Amino acid sequence: MAGLPVEPLLEIDGKNEEKVEDNNDIYINDNNKQSISKGALPVREESDQVGEREMALPPGSSIHRSGSRPQLDLSKAAIQGNPEERDPTILLPNQSDDISHLALDIGGSLIKLVYFSRHEDQSTDDTRKKTVKERLGISNGNRRSYPILGGRLHFVKFETSKINECLDFISSKQLHCSGIECHHWTSDSTANRNTVIKATGGGAFKFADLFKQRLGVSLDKEDEMDCLVAGANFLLKAIRHEAFTHMEGQKEFVQIDHNDLFPYLLVNIGSGVSMIKVDGDGKFQRVSGTNVGGGTYWGLGRLLTKCKSFDELLELSQKGDNSTIDMLVGDIYGGMDYSKIGLSASTIASSFGKAISDNKELKDYRPEDISLSLLRMISYNIGQISYLNALRFGLKRIFFGGFFIRGHAYTMDTISFAVQFWSKGDAQAMFLRHEGFLGALGAFMSYEKHGLDDLRVHQLVERFPMGAPYTGGKIHGPPLGDLNEKISWMEKFVLKGTEITAPVPMAPPGTTGLGGFEVPSSKGGTLRSDASALNVGVLHLVPSLDVFPLLADPKMYEPNTVDLSDHNELEYWFMVLSEQLPDLVDKAVASEGGTDDAKRRGDAFARAFSAHLARLMEEPAAYGKLGLANLLELREECLREFHFVDAYRSIKQRENEASLAVLPDLLVELDRMSEEARLLTLIEGVLAANIFDWGSRACVDLYHKGTIIEIYTMSRNKMQRPWRVDDFDLFKERMLGSGGKKPPPHKRALLFVDNSGADIVLGMLPLARELLRRGTEVVLVANSLPAINDVTAMELPDIVAEAAKHCDILRRAAEAGGLIVDAMVNTLDSCKENSASVPLMVVENGCGSPCIDLRQVSSELAAAAKDADLIILEGMGRSLHTNFNARFKCDALKLAMVKNQRLAEKLIKGKIYDCVCRYEAAQVEWL
Ligand SMILES: Nc1ncnc2c1ncn2[C@@H]1O[C@H](COP(=O)(O)OP(=O)(O)O)[C@@H](O)[C@H]1O
């Protein structure tokens, strides 16, 4: 099998282990807890260890973009009947019985599974949230009644010939158990007698009895074409970066306008090929098809080359030269082009045509050449028939799905070339990341109750968990249930580390001549394994996410300022993040008490994150369009996957305390100033305090040179105007007016706060206080989950309460905003007092990253935005890496210190520690 990493057998401690990976979890058939090998990364002891350990996410963080892997709601699970009996029935009283878990597409070659796992609901109705809801008038009225309150969609596939493995998988994950009764690890299929699973594809008929027999479930058959179309429409409308073009080795994501999606031609290349003209949801017609499809390539290829797997065959093609077997135009025309009709000498005149004139046997041809010739013949033919059908119906867009494509660059290039060549550029071939899952998704959507079809792009977050960069394999239960097993797998797997870097084949650029198409050159000659080439993550459904309502043009909004499809940029940020990794692991391990368990997790985290980075270096578009914000978020998600709840917890605490100690003096100093001087000092203060950023290597180096207060003072003293971007005068004019005219204060300001310590305490809180003093309501918008040393919404009320001890303005506003309820000893009195103050509130932003994608924010923030007329974005992550170019419907102030030399040069043609104060007034006049 020529070194293929398709179904690797991992040999560890002299034992073979087979594993499988779906796009979330990894399963392993080894239950022995083995001794743990020493990790690649040294883990140092840290002095400021945190005593207590907390494995769960903080209570109250209701936006879970990641976390542990809930499947069924097992809370209050109890054994029903006789506990002595083997495989007793387990009652799951909290598992909603109307959640559909699984849908199948059982095709001629592959079985595709889409299954849903529900989030555990950890939201606690804390007082902050209640008050904020009351203040902002948020009711649950706009929440939907369908049962998806959050959960994840997973995508898995099996070879149809190995249906028993698929049944084992379903059984081990209990995906066939809907309803309140669930049989655990049981072969007793009678328990699921009434369960019905949606299924499409021929196998829904062929294997119905087997499913009944093995799992006790009935298959509810859905029409295959209906499902393909429903799946494609859902993906094209709901998933960002789903469709892309692939020409001459270049992949480009296409933004599909939902209102301009139809009509299109859907070409599903499975075993056979279906061509469907799609005019709307449920409106379609199968206009053509061809029996020369994926099954033909694999079937003929197997006979002709003796390959044992599809991937082996595909990999062979990468080393092939089809001119040894195909008859080219040049062969007929004595090496010349037939330029009159636009055919170059290298154009294939007749696939396999050379075999007729040669006195050769099959054994005389190289399997590599045969495979390539077959691949080109079939891909090109499908591309050509698709074009003809598009032409027949005047369709400009052709979407190709089905697992024949398998994310394979050369296949896509060939199809694109055919469409482009024959349509003279008029029609466009596009591919789908979830290529083979259209039918299964469509079957899933046909369940009536889940309401998936109503979900919008902003309510779906795609995540690529630990297993994503790795190779896939066989299935044998039980699943890797806990973190410990995941870590063990990571430790063992990395011993065979080279397999993770198997490069993805790329077609060389510029290979197309006059209808010609040269031999593909592959980067490395191995094919990325089937499972990791899926390029699909787990879809997290978060119905509570919203588009930030103050974006001027949500359709044009692009959060990332740095696009990592530029390879130099990617290389630079890859290097930065790799270099920071050992230090981050130290912090993370220390934050969990520095125990042996924490060290193991730290090590596994480092390996997992490095693997992601390596994967993305090879194929930057593997996880969809890649920007710097995605990379920074991936790091945080990866930490959470290994249960590092808050790596910078103790640092944040220390810096908060130190800053709160000097706050009273700062407030006194500010209060002595004139209004104008104070405003400038406040903005300077925000910029200066933004230096406390544990995500920047340069800053972390600085922290060794002095105390927090010394660094803060130094930073403030260095504030020299004009800043590199300096709109302060404009902002001042809006705040204080000019020529005797006093503008009205803003009604409500949203302050997107950044770091803990000096940044929030000595920078943003004093600025908030000034706005409150002027009669502007202030909403502090902070992260839902920790990221580096960013302050979270959970932490803010305590910080504000501490600050309020030294300041009446903050105290009254915080009381009015319900932030310091404990202080309201005499409710009646404080109510009277409160009426005099505008409120200071805190809302979570829905993120767990140093950056913010305003297309996906918490509903709480979206509600707070309704009455806001000023936005202040603070910090590099929120206002430079993301949102630097964002336009808003209201006034916006972007404040940051640039703590990275390269970014300073690129973005503001400046240097490290330069500052940005960018003010953009709303389009609408305030007068
Ligand atoms: N691991 C694989 N095993 C078999 N065929 C594969 C594999 N990966 C990709 N293929 C290709 O995908 C085709 C099946 O595509 P798919 O969309 O699943 O169709 P079907 O529903 O007919 O099984 C196969 O005929 C083959 O060309």
Ligand SMILES: CC(C)(COP(=O)(O)O)[C@@H](O)C(=O)NCCC(=O)O
């Ligand atoms: C991660 C960050 C965006 C956080 O910056 P912040 O938003 O806190 O100002 C920033 O630290 C960063 O871009 N660091 C890059 C790495 C470096 O320069 O070392």
Ligand SMILES: [Mn+2]
């Ligand atoms: Mn930050």
